[in-house]
Amino acid sequence: MVISVASGKGGTGKTLVATNLALSLAGEDRVQLLDCDVEEPDAHIFLKPVINQSKPVFIPIPQVDEEKCTHCGKCAEVCAYNAIAVIKNKVLVFPELCHGCGACSYLCPEDAIKEVGREIGVVEIGNSKGIDFIHGKLNIGEAMAPPIIREVKKHVEPGRTTIIDVPPGTSCPVVEAVKESGFCLLVTEPTPFGLNDLILAVEMVRELGVSCGVVLNRAGVGDKKVEDYCLKENIPILLQIPLDIEIARLYSKGIPLVENAPYWRETFLKLFHDIEQRAQSVSGSER
Ligand code: SF4
Ligand code: SF4
Numbered sequence: 001m002v003i004s005v006a007s008g009k010g011g012t013g014k015t016l017v018a019t020n021l022a023l024s025l026a027g028e029d030r031v032q033l034l035d036c037d038v039e040e041p042d043a044h045i046f047l048k049p050v051i052n053q054s055k056p057v058f059i060p061i062p063q064v065d066e067e068k069c070t071h072c073g074k075c076a077e078v079c080a081y082n083a084i085a086v087i088k089n090k091v092l093v094f095p096e097l098c099h100g101c102g103a104c105s106y107l108c109p110e111d112a113i114k115e116v117g118r119e120i121g122v123v124e125i126g127n128s129k130g131i132d133f134i135h136g137k138l139n140i141g142e143a144m145a146p147p148i149i150r151e152v153k154k155h156v157e158p159g160r161t162t163i164i165d166v167p168p169g170t171s172c173p174v175v176e177a178v179k180e181s182g183f184c185l186l187v188t189e190p191t192p193f194g195l196n197d198l199i200l201a202v203e204m205v206r207e208l209g210v211s212c213g214v215v216l217n218r219a220g221v222g223d224k225k226v227e228d229y230c231l232k233e234n235i236p237i238l239l240q241i242p243l244d245i246e247i248a249r250l251y252s253k254g255i256p257l258v259e260n261a262p263y264w265r266e267t268f269l270k271l272f273h274d275i276e277q278r279a280q281s282v283s284g285s286e287r
Helices: 013-027 045-049 074-078 103-109 145-153 170-180 192-208 226-232 246-254 264-287
Strands: 002-006 031-035 050-064 084-087 092-095 113-128 131-138 159-164 183-188 212-219 237-242
Touching: 002 013, 002 170, 013 045, 013 159, 013 183, 013 212, 013 237, 013 264, 031 045, 031 145, 045 131, 045 237, 050 092, 050 131, 050 145, 074 084, 074 103, 103 113, 113 145, 113 226, 131 145, 170 192, 170 264, 183 264, 192 212, 212 226, 212 264, 237 264
Parallel strands: 002 159, 002 183, 031 131, 031 159, 183 212, 212 237
Antiparallel strands: 050 113, 084 092, 113 131
């Protein structure tokens, strides 16, 4: 089963949940951790993997053969991203804007466009404490996270437990990371900001048809509005992590909770079994 761990905003403790969930399973399951937060991957800080493979990620961008080009303007017309422009007798390509969709080369009537690879980041593969670890890293200054997320997700092995650390927010990279999950854990905190971003995240996962549950981090601060919302929307709160100075201290040192106290290993294992049961009952009711 693929379990994605998402949050409507950054800094809610998403990586804390994803890494501790993976570590709690490491002894009894063949678990994978995919860090798809490719703009700022940080699961490696907690898992400290040994990286043994590194693969650059390219997107195809157009290269125009000026000999063949008649400057008809068709390529600029079809580009939805303004990444190619035809001015007088010249075609200009703006590589940073190009999404590599291939429309311009496909539709060029003169066959004047070939595609060349442009490196936008890297996927690194390794192992940590019995967990297969894969993360993507987008090069600084690049904006195209989804192609790297797709490359990371190619490593999902059916039949295994895969935990995905999703980028924060609800934009395209988040959708790319969450789609096709068996279950999505939404990590939030009991504050007005937490509630606002949780509502957006719930709308997104529902649109994708993915079942979800909530992890309430820093429980004890703020108010009860997140709990009231979850009750009203019939969304289970599967785990509450208290606002606690010891948890903050461990987190700041990159020490996973499950490595500090058996209580947390049991708590995250229970979380996993709850998710498993819920995912099974949803797939059972769909049959
Ligand atoms: S579509 Fe082809 S021929 Fe027309 S301007 Fe673009 S590259 Fe040139
Ligand atoms: S590949 Fe797609 S995004 Fe890139 S320039 Fe061509 S049409 Fe535009």
